Amino acid sequence: MILNDAQRLQSDLLAWYDRHRRTLPWRAPxxxxADPYAVWLSEIMLQQTTVATVKGYFERFLTRWPTVADLAAAPLDDVLTEWAGLGYYARARNLHKCANVVVERHGGRFPANEAVLLELPGIGRYTAAAIAAIAFDQGATVVDGNVERVISRLRAIETPLPDSKPEIWRWAEAITPAARAGDFAQAMMDLGATVCTPxxxxxxxxxxxxxxxxxxxxxxxxxPRKKARKPRPTRYGMAFWLEREGKAGREVLLRRRPEEGLLGGMMEVPSSPWTEDPAADGWSHAPAQAEWTAVDEPVVHVFTHFRLELDVVRGEVSAGVVAEGVWVRLDRLADYALPTVMTKAIKAARG
Incomplete structure (x- = not known):
């Protein structure tokens, strides 16, 4: 392929897209x-997540918070609770931060400029380009995993990912049209998702x-070729399911994880630090003195960069015992933003 083919590539793809475009809840007919809020929300949700998974979350978010101002005004805990199950919770925290910045600095309207979009929390090169192109039809080049695959094949790029990313971006930029840039970006995504499949x-x-x-x-x-992945290390920890009899029924102790770091700001069953040492002392992190009973099998959860084995123990204390965290009625657990690993720990603890 030479650059002189760019115009034909553009026209052929756009003609194909006009016939075969996918119908998606966030895509304008x-x-x-396109609604910039819907484009932004969907693009943040779609990071590391499938279209099939995101559809329901997107529709629930948009029903509950129809505008970016509504989302900005929502308590962070409510946003985290709605996000539960999508993973990569830093995205949810940045989603809330970004909504507030858009309201406070931009009057509740997303900026159309790609460089200004890049200044917003949680928005990187890809997301800024996607919003600029799809919502504002700016001539921005959008490269996601589907586009990487399409360009790698179009140009027979044999350098493994991620080393080939700069070359892929250069070729994608070379064929991005000035007009209908948003349609072209979505057409590339659709081509990779439905025709140029893995x-x-x-x-x-x-x-x-x-x-x-x-x-x-x-x-x-x-x-595209990919570098061999390094094996995931295993980390180990303990989770402490602690109950008491409260005034309105049985309660369990939860606490909030630190804002920074993995699962930052999420609620958890109190747990020890997660370490690569299987012999590390987890008991010293118990939230209170209690008669603890171990669950037979550890909870296993796989994160992007490591595998976690979490030993779960159960205990009970009297109502007057002081412990750091918040006591939650068992029938109100669903009101809290609990990551998947903690829902697994809860299921194990409750048998």
């Missing part, structure tokens, strides 16, 4: 202007098959 690309129906260098070389299914 043909001929209508394992079995449907080259026979691809609008770019004529220009695809990987198809010509017979290596389309092998690209």
């Amino acid at each position: 043909p001929g209508e202007v 394992r079995t690309p449907l080259c026979m129906v691809c609008p770019w098959s004529w220009a695809c260098e990987a198809r010509a070389a017979g290596i389309a299914a092998d690209l």
Whole structure:
């Protein structure tokens, strides 16, 4: 492919998109202007998450908080609770921060400028470009995982990811049109999601098959190449399920994790630090003196960069015992933002 083909690539892809575009809850219908709030919200949710998973979350968020001002005014705990299950909770905290900045500094309207968007909390190069292109039709280049795969095959780029990212961005920029940039960005995403798929690309129906260098070389299914992943280390810890008889019924102790770090700001069953030493002393982090009973099997949860084995123990104290945290009625646990690993610990503790 040479740069002189850029115009044909643009026209062929946009013509394909006009016929085959996906219908998504955050996507404006043909001929209508996209809502910047919806674009931003969906793009933050879609990071490291599938479209199928995000649809329900997006619709619930938009129903509960129809505008960025509504989201900014919401308590962070409510946002974290609605986010529970999507993972990568720093995204939810930055979502709330960003909503407040948009309201306080930009009058509740997302800026159209890509450079200004980059200054907002939780918005990086990809998200800024996506909002600028899709919501404001700016000539921004949008590169997500789908686009990386499409460009890698189009240009037969054999350098493994992530080392190939700069080259992929250069080629993506070279073919991004000045007009209909938002449609072009979404067309690239749709092409990667529905035709140029990871394992079995449907080259026979691809609008770019004529220009695809990987198809010509017979290596389309092998690209993009990726560096071998390092094995995930295992970390170990203890979780303490502590109950008491409260005035209105049985209660359990929860506490909030530090704002910074993994699962920052989320509620948890009190737990010890997570360390790579399986013999580390977790008992010294028990929230109170109690007769503790161990659950038979540890809870196992896999994060992006490590695997966690969490020993769960159960205990009970009298109503007068002082412990750091908040006592929550068992029938009100659903009101709190609990990450998946903690819901696993709760299930194990309650048998």
